[in-house]
Amino acid sequence: METINALIFFLLLLLYNYAMFAYNSFIYMPRMELWKIIFLTSIINSLLFIIPQAIHIDNIGPMVLYVICYTIQFNYIYKKNFLSCLFFSMAFMLNLYGIGLMSGGVISLVVPGSLAVHRTDSVLRMITTIFSLLPAILEIVIIRAVIKKEKIDRFLSHRKSVQMAVLIMGIVFLYSLTVINVNNYQMIDDIRIAVLNIKVGLICITGFLIAIGYGYIFAIMNLYQKQFENYATLIQKEQESIHELSLTVQKDSFTGLYLRDVAIERMQFYKKNSMQFYTIFVDMDGLKTVNDIYGHNEGDFYIQQVVEILKRNFIGTIVSRIGGDEFLITGTSYDLDTPLQNTLMLYEEVKAIKVKNDKHYNTSISYGLVNIDETARFDVENIIKIADERMYEFKQVNKKERKVKKIYK
Structure with missing residues (x-):
């Protein structure tokens, strides 16, 4: 059973990895072929997910490690600036973390028992993993289909917009990790912990959407401002040209x-x-x-x-x-x-x-x-x-x- 669970986990991680790097390769030109990226990163990221669970490192440590490692991977593969790589890393992880918390919370409400018990039950852990990774994969596919590349390019071209998005996601991430880490160790009944996980999961996803939305709006406003300034300069030159024409x-x-x-x-x-x-x-x-x-x-x-x-x-x-x-x-x-x-x-x-x-x-x-x-x-x-x-x-x-x-x- 453990072998089947491990195989299912690896396949889901492979799918998630494919969706994530396929999307990034849609935005940026990678340094290597996509199948090589998926193969290498799937091995690295499988170890990243397995090692913390094997040595029982809980919550904050692994999430920080994932963000750092994904940022390094994005930077190496796409050769983009650190801020853009950090943005994508935090966006993917915050979204996945939020969906995972919501899935775990819902399963805890449906299936009797505490979250601590669920974490030791291989079947429930696998169900939680499936209901965490599949919606995250589907979301990446929908975002790629719905949001045009030029809109993402427009957003990423404005450094301050990306900084603002990273800051918002960072605050939401730290808040979520801190709340979950503190309350999971306090004497709170199972239902309240499950509800808390769902609420914090919603906060993560909402924070992700707000970061993207506000960042994009800010980038668009900056673009329009630059266009207006350029247009105003052209208008001024045109008026000067017309005045010169009137004389000559x-x-x-x-x-x-x-x-x-x-x-x-x-x-x-x-x-x-x-x-x-x-x-x-x-x-x-x-x-x-x-x-x-x-x-x-x-x-x-x-x-x-x-x-x-x-x-x-x-x-x-x-x-x-x-x-x-x-x-x-x-x-x-x-x-x-x-x-x-x-x-x-x-x-x-x-x-x-x-x-x-x-x-x-x-x-x-x-x-x-x-x-x-x-x-x-x-x-x-x-x-x-x-x-x-x-x-x-x-x-x-x-x-x-x-x-x-x-x-x-």
């Missing part, structure tokens, strides 16, 4: 706006630096009619009014005149709302030109917006094409609406 680049002689090439160059700059930007294609409605009926001076007045509104609503962006009545706007934004709101304000203010200046003709624009959530998916040529197509669709819809209004008038 040749502009449209009539409106003082940039030429088409400047807008395209700026869009290419945004794409190259992975910046969030939007592009708007604007076309003045009815300019030809105004020129034909009221003369070119009135048409020029209409253009100048629209240009002033464009400059006012899109400060710090590139506004280019690409044709007689067509404009291309491109600029950066942190959110989706700002480009759309500015465009709608432009539309309303252009419509108000008629009333404000007591004109007899309608003033309006058609526009096509490609917002910051879309520009990342297309090249510059296609962004302009899509903006142009949307502007044309807008113009066609407005023409139909005007025809309906005239019919009903």
